[in-house]
Amino acid sequence: MAKQELTCDDILKELRAKQYRPIYYLMGEESYYIDLIADYITDNVLSETEKEFNLSVVYGADIDVATIINAAKRYPMMSEYQVVIVKEAQAVRNMEELTYYLQKPLNSTILVICHKHGTLDRRKKLAAEVDKIGVLFESKKIKETQLPAFITSYMKRKGLDVEPKAAAMLADFVGTDLSRLTGELEKLIITLPSGQKRITPEQIEQNIGISKDYNNFELRNALVEKDVLKANKIIKYFEENPKTNPIQMTLSLLFSFYSNLMLAYYAPDRSEPGIANMLGLRTPWQARDYVAAMRKYSGVKTMQVVGEIRYADAKSKGVGNSSMSDADILRELVFKILH
Structure with missing residues (x-):
């Protein structure tokens, strides 16, 4: 044994x-x-x-x-x-x-x-x-899908609760560098008002500088919901704030999400617990976005989206692209995803 x-x-x-x-x-x-x-x-x-x-x-x-x-x-x-x-x-x-x-x-x-x-x-x-x-x-490196659960668990050991949206915003902004992530969490703890035991999206926005309405997490939600207006508003915000919203971070998050969505189609059980188990998520609620996306995107369309994200990534690095800005690349990608 x-x-x-x-x-x-x-x-x-x-x-x-x-x-x-x-x-x-x-x-x-x-x-x-x-x-x-x-x-x-x-x-x-x-x-x-x-x-x-x-x-x-x-x-x-x-x-x-x-x-x-x-x-x-x-x-x-x-x-x-x-x-x-x-x-x-x-x-x-x-x-x-x-x-x-x-x-x-x-x-x-x-x-x-x-x-x-x-x-x-x-x-x-x-x-x-x-x-x-x-x-x-x-x-081992933690997976992006496991970050919200890591954040929630870390703060729970400190006696604090984290709203799911706040955890997702932080995970999106910092990524899988756990040393940097825990540093940001410690900063949040210091800035909490006395007696407050819950981290909200507003606190993330005020103390870390991530917009609670215009970030990669919200862009992903807009794409899942196929909300064209909201998606384009977020891209416009990204265009005006390129330093805090680099295209590589956005493409990485989208690639991770749609790649996992492809895997979700192979789940024997397509319920939230079944997909959570298939993707190695710690809690079923983390699978809700995938369940929602499966209602909007077919398996074939998802495969096409993954290909378009790869193509956009290549263009952002100058492959086959001599004139398009990052915002234009992202705008074109979002159009292809939504149509």
Whole structure:
């Protein structure tokens, strides 16, 4: 039976219970979860006094595997544990040699390897050794469709509610960079009036500068509803505010939505729960827009729309286009989607 992989929440739960492993190999494309776990270990395993002698933070570009092993083999001073954090570990050459240390690690050392923008080859011995005695955690990029749920969950842990439209606006504006997204959420928390426990679209508009009526989320809604007037008003607003509404962000969101709409047509169950399950959405309400869009767009039309978005993306990058502005490209695309 395959060993079940621990999630970030599983790892943090263990750490809060003071259940420590000899090694945490944190890897993957999403830096946010790697930093979250490493920072928790850095901040909480040792007291401030213990950190003075027992916390080592090194960077991959400045060291080799021998340096890591030597640091890990040291015994703690006046403490039960020592913590060794290796940041930017993807720059360390011959990391496979760490296997020799892991065959007989010190139980008093907590070694944290932060390997960003890539992963360890799971077929090699090092991955097997890490998995045997410690934590091998892959931090994967979150999907755009999962962002509203991430925002809602993050704020819930802070004791706050987020209106669905507000969560969608933020997801649309920031995208899948979780470090930036959580930074924006923390800014929102600071600006909330005393006693207020709910984030509204108005707060997003006032404090982050996203128009609650003219943004990619509202453009997508206008296209789902086939509201020609509203869609063109939004494009006009985008044309007048190009810096806050770059065409690449708009095309990325539209491509994601209509690509998922294509997948929704293959769902055995086309109810909201069925489509949510097909698309990997956390809650059925996130599938409502897809259900609504399926009433307006046939499968064939959706396929054509995906092709038109690709074509518009190429034109926005200068392929086959020498004169059209971004606003004109978007205006032409919206016309083709709606007709």
